[in-house]
Amino acid sequence: MLALRLARGTHPLVLLRRFMVAMASAGVGFLLLCTLGHALGHPEQASGSAARLLWCVVPLTAAVQLAVAVARTDPAARPQAGLSSVGLGPVGLALLAAVSTAVSCTLGSVFALFAFLCLRGDLVGVPYSAGVADTLGAGQPLPYAGVPTLLFVVPVLAGAASAIALRPRKQRPGAAPEPQQPAAAAGEPDSARTTVSTGMPWGVALTAAGIALGSYAGRATPSSADGLLPLPGRLDTIPPGVVGGWMLIGIGLVLASPGLTHLCGRLLASGRPGALRLLSGRVLQEEATRLGRPLGVLCAVASGALAATQLYGTALDSTGDRPFGPLTGVGAALVMACATATVLTVALETKGARSNTTAALLRIGASPALLRRAAALRGAVMVAVLAPISWAVAELAALPLSH
Known part of the structure; x- marks a missing residue:
């Protein structure tokens, strides 16, 4: 709830970066769902479906990298006096940024599911085209456990990677962090x-x-x-x-x-x-x-x-x-x-x-x-x-x- 309240008053440029993360998550989620649809529609091509799933690792990695970069520039992840007074220190801010990233990715995954179901014809009744129906496995029932599992891959990985990237790092004895560096970059020299x-x-x-x-x-x-x-x-x-x-x-x-x-x-x-x-x-x-x-x-x-x-x-x-x-x-x-x-x-x-x-x-x-x-x-x-x-x-x- 705090992450949603902070999002209401953020700068439009920050919202644009979060929108990019959501769209990247939507793209990866759509590719993963297409892989699932191909596997359902072509059970005899198990090796091809597995290879498609492996190729999805490349856009997944790119989307997670973008999510971490956006989380590092998020103003909500920087130390603030008002948040520190209520107990949100460096660890709490890292978790807050991770939750914000996961929320953005979840919204993108929901959009990917909506687009996937529309193209398959599950929502509109008719598939977009014959080629799309064959690629997405139109007419085949979707597994109830497989769809959420694939859609939550990006939010979970992006949120965990953001929390790890923004975690507070211990300084060496006698080494002071540079004042111009943000908290997430302390200890990098x-x-x-x-x-x-x-x-x-x-x-x-x-x-x-x-x-x-x-x-x-x-x-x-x-x-x-x-x-x-x-x-x-x-x-x-x-x-x-x-x-x-x-x-x-x-x-x-x-x-x-x-x-x-x-x-x-x-x-x-x-x-x-x-x-x-x-x-x-x-x-x-x-x-x-x-x-x-x-x-x-x-x-x-x-x-x-x-x-x-x-x-x-x-x-x-x-x-x-x-x-x-x-x-x-x-x-x-x-x-x-x-x-x-x-x-x-x-x-x-x-x-x-x-x-x-x-x-x-x-x-x-x-x-x-x-x-x-x-x-x-x-x-x-x-x-x-x-x-x-x-x-x-x-x-x-x-x-x-x-x-």
């Missing part, structure tokens, strides 16, 4: 330096290992359309080695991105920098861990999308038929939207964490135009560095499978 110094070599090694594994597994892949990494609709011929290689590539990009972000900041601030380059470089170095990880996820998603587009373009040119089902576009768009929204949300979080520093710069005479140019320079540098890397990784990952 040591781990940030460790991640930046050790993450980049491990990320490069894992990316190279993933490309090598995908190349080795792709040698035994048939050249027909059925063997070109089929997504929902034709999943029974996917090479497990290719999936493992792409997973290693994604993990490697996530681990290497904080180091790349920190390196970009050092390059900007090197030599004899002016105020613009110095400010941009220092901010990138300070926010390398917090901003680098979501950027790594976005690079991994973009690389996978580019590689899949190249592979499916080859299959389309050779056969004239697309080797994936109708829900693949929904899942891919959902993952890309969640990854992009997470990066934007984390960027807003870092801006809020630097509010004291920004106010100090304005007091000593820095113009708002200078701060805007510094933000634009940071964005341009990161795009100029990460976009070619994502394209190169996608080309190397798709090269063995495109022949």
